[in-house]
Amino acid sequence: MAKLARLGLAEEEVERMAGELSGILEHVDRIAALDLDDVPPTSHVVELENVLRPDLPHESLDRDVALGQAPDPERGAFRVPSPQAED
């Protein structure tokens, strides 16, 4: 699960969290027993209509500003380590 979430957890963190999460899930499991087969799920509480706007060019963030907060900008792009390990 930590792998899926891209979270590097230390061994003792995994252990402690496993205990905490099962306690929380036990509480959450109370809703599993409710008979809600015919109930529609709510993903959004306010009724919204999808809106469209004309696709017109407009000003957006300057490239240097957008890159200004990056840990490792390089030649107008975000640099990251290689997807393949170097060893």
Add this chain to the structure above:
Amino acid sequence: MADLLDLTVAEAAAKIEAGEISRAEYAAAWHEAAGADELNAYLWRPDSPPDGIPVAVKDIFCVEGVPTTAGSRILEGYEPPYTATAVRRLADAGFGNLGKTNMDEFAMGSSNENSAYGPALNPWDRGRVPGGSSGGSAAVVAGGLAPCAIGTDTGGSIRQPASLCGIVGLKPTYGAISRYGMIAFASSLDQCGPLTRDVTDAAMLLGALQGKDPCDTTSVGLPEAPLLPERENLTGLRFAVPAELSRDAVDAGVREVFEATLARIEELGGTLAEVSLPHAEHGISAYYVIAPAEASSNLARYDGVRYGMRAESSGDVIEMYERTRAEGFGPEVKRRIMLGTYALSSGYYEAYYGQAQKVRTKIAGDFAAAFADFDLVVTPTSPSVAFGLGEKTDDPLAMYLNDFFTVPMSLAGIPAISIPAGLAEPPGGGPRLPVGFQIAAPAFGEQKLLDAAYALERAIAFDDRPGGDDG
């Protein structure tokens, strides 16, 4: 100068308008007061007084060129290239940023102890928490370090700290205020709102903040701009007390203040009756599936690539992500990312996220049924007064249960306000601490909510203030 700081925002604005006090003098007085922060309530303050009526801003709102951390290490040093609409709208209405306030990391917490920068302290007793996640915003208003503040509320993060600090906190209807530039936690629940000394100031800030914003497609604004409340009685208003939300573990002192407030409602001409919200007690279970699920998705963006910190790593890009997130996030954020990832994973999705969304439908339906017969629903805001630092940090579930009374309204998307209703002795004894009273209204019923809260506030006449010492 002390006189200036005693004014409510509405009073100060009126005096500035009338030329009785100067805006610059007022802003300078608050700038100086904020500089005496001994509560760890501010994470950032400007060098000079704000240009406008001062407002403290939770550190979850992006402000161009101003450090914005959301209480997290992973955003340490981040200076957004743009400003949140809420902050911009306040500036348009004549407010200026007095400082950025401390908060639980990414708004996850009910005590402020999940801040990567140490907890803000409760001005009533520095050994106790101010509540959370908008704990810094509540502490500055209660502690005389700001005349008003804004925060965010996902499951109670404005109302609960307001309750624990003895001030007013309003969570508006979902969609009333733009969330553009407000760092996302759980997008189907997050909402911005004011923390103020009184109901009138809350109405004033809501008026400045609300409105549809082309930058946030989920924003709808309020049907009409809120008026400053004037109602002096509660005649003709029907109040519902939910059976399911009243019988559970509430501290004796909180219950006493709650009962006394109910009696006051009747004195003011309001009627009271018990109502059943059969699914409200499942609010915590549904919330702690939905909010972490959405958070696990929203927080995927913190990967050490585009902004924020990046951990040292000699391996591939995946290892860089994993290390950055391991070093950048605190324990509660990791816990919720894990919980949310699990709830959304293949094979568990229907059982957890799907089921929780159905519970949400039922809770919203319970409120809709109640509002067919009643104008407003009332509960205590929090089951306890402010608890001690460290008291609940080892038991995440106990911490979550603190949101018992506030989460159902968030799930239903309806507005709710917490007003100070009195003081109560904490369970272990000691000086008395503030108790909040929560009032909820139907979606977009802010005016009715503010009017009723105002009438009740006048009758309660809560005028206790935190002492200056550690008592």
